[in-house]
Amino acid sequence: xxxxxxxxxxxxxxxxxxxxxxxxxxxxxxxxxxxxxxxxxxxxxxxxxxxxxxxxxxxxxxxxxxxxxxxxxxxxxxxxxxxxxxxxxxxxxxxxxxxxxxxxxxxxxxxxxxxxxxxxxxxxxxxxxxxxxxxxxxxxxxxxxxxxxxxxxxxxxxxxxxxxxxxxxxxxxxxxxxxxxxxxxxxxxxxxxxxxxxxxxxxxxxxxxxxxxxxxxxxxxxxxxxxxxxxxxxxxxxxxxxxxxxxxxxxxxxxxxxxxxxxxxxxxxxxxxxxxxxxxxxxxxxxxxxxxxxxxxxxxxxxxxxxxxxxxxxxxxxxxxxxxxxxxxxxxxxxxxxxxxxx
Ligand SMILES: [Zn+2]
Numbered sequence: 001x002x003x004x005x006x007x008x009x010x011x012x013x014x015x016x017x018x019x020x021x022x023x024x025x026x027x028x029x030x031x032x033x034x035x036x037x038x039x040x041x042x043x044x045x046x047x048x049x050x051x052x053x054x055x056x057x058x059x060x061x062x063x064x065x066x067x068x069x070x071x072x073x074x075x076x077x078x079x080x081x082x083x084x085x086x087x088x089x090x091x092x093x094x095x096x097x098x099x100x101x102x103x104x105x106x107x108x109x110x111x112x113x114x115x116x117x118x119x120x121x122x123x124x125x126x127x128x129x130x131x132x133x134x135x136x137x138x139x140x141x142x143x144x145x146x147x148x149x150x151x152x153x154x155x156x157x158x159x160x161x162x163x164x165x166x167x168x169x170x171x172x173x174x175x176x177x178x179x180x181x182x183x184x185x186x187x188x189x190x191x192x193x194x195x196x197x198x199x200x201x202x203x204x205x206x207x208x209x210x211x212x213x214x215x216x217x218x219x220x221x222x223x224x225x226x227x228x229x230x231x232x233x234x235x236x237x238x239x240x241x242x243x244x245x246x247x248x249x250x251x252x253x254x255x256x257x258x259x260x261x262x263x264x265x266x267x268x269x270x271x272x273x274x275x276x277x278x279x280x281x282x283x284x285x286x287x288x289x290x291x292x293x294x295x296x297x298x299x300x301x302x303x304x305x306x307x308x309x310x311x312x313x314x315x316x317x318x319x320x321x322x323x324x325x326x327x328x329x330x331x332x333x334x335x336x337x338x339x340x341x342x343x
Contacts, residue, residue: 022137025096026128027103028185037097044129044294045090046107050210050244054298055086062089062296063317079317081297089296090212094132103188112245114200114252116193119343122212123196123239123254124184129294130214131177176216176235183256197262198343199253199269201284203335207249211242211288211295217264221272221283223324226264236261238268242288242295242335249335251284273340281337282329289316290323305332 023039025032045051054060061081065088095103107121187195216235218227227235239254255265272280288295305313309332 023093026094027099035096039093040097041091041093042095042100043090044092045210045212050207053206056299058086059083060086060089060296061299061302063293119198120193120196122241126212126214126239127184131181135174135177195257196254197257201251201340203249204338205336207244208298208301208334211292213292213294214239215291217268220268220270222270226267236264277337285332286325
């Protein structure tokens, strides 16, 4: 890249970082007047629900937390799993101090028993994480503006070649996220937690990986197409949280309880839930790594993987990796799956 292109990359990078630092409280509109205190750096994955457990001397492994075009360019468009402080992991500035404390108190201050309220709050956090980045901060738009400029410069080429995933965000996605947030906000205010369904996979030891993310599933665990991204219709979402507490691990899939979404989720799981626990854990792990950027690992666990397993993991975290599952027996164990059930 020449000097002018580097300069432009620098300017674009600061704009992107500035956008990523945007702060506002994400509560329902009619709760805004109660906001109190600063917008705080809130963890999208609770420290007390596994993140602290898997840290060694306060350090964990994960993907870069802020878009950094220089790093991206340096690595030839590849994402690298990095070591970071647990306080930097999974942080967004999306609630004021009062609301962060009050809303999430049942998962931050009470024993985790996978109650409908606690599972709802985990799903709510995953939704807000996605809504905040896509609708409030709107990182995709910064880059799509650039995409629209008709120029053949090296910088434009760089953006086109190496960051297509940022521009795939569409107006449809924002519309669907706003729609889902209205439903979640209503549940939060009226405490009718049964409007969200959960499927829980539970293990008998602490987890070596935690995650929290939202996905519009387009393929099932058996790689069958279940929704079409190119259709203007509403797409159902699944909210996924991997946590651990008191020596147990949980991977919780949550969704809005309506006929369309129930059908999509049923197709999404396919025959997964009738398989043996080892096969399920293989497939869940591959699914999470291929679909989530917001996941963190224990350093010791990562070092215990053999070379082939590390190679799989490093390939699967890439944003443009083929998201179809290999359904293979890679034997990477992160949770010690024992049972699973619908809540
Ligand atoms: Zn607030």
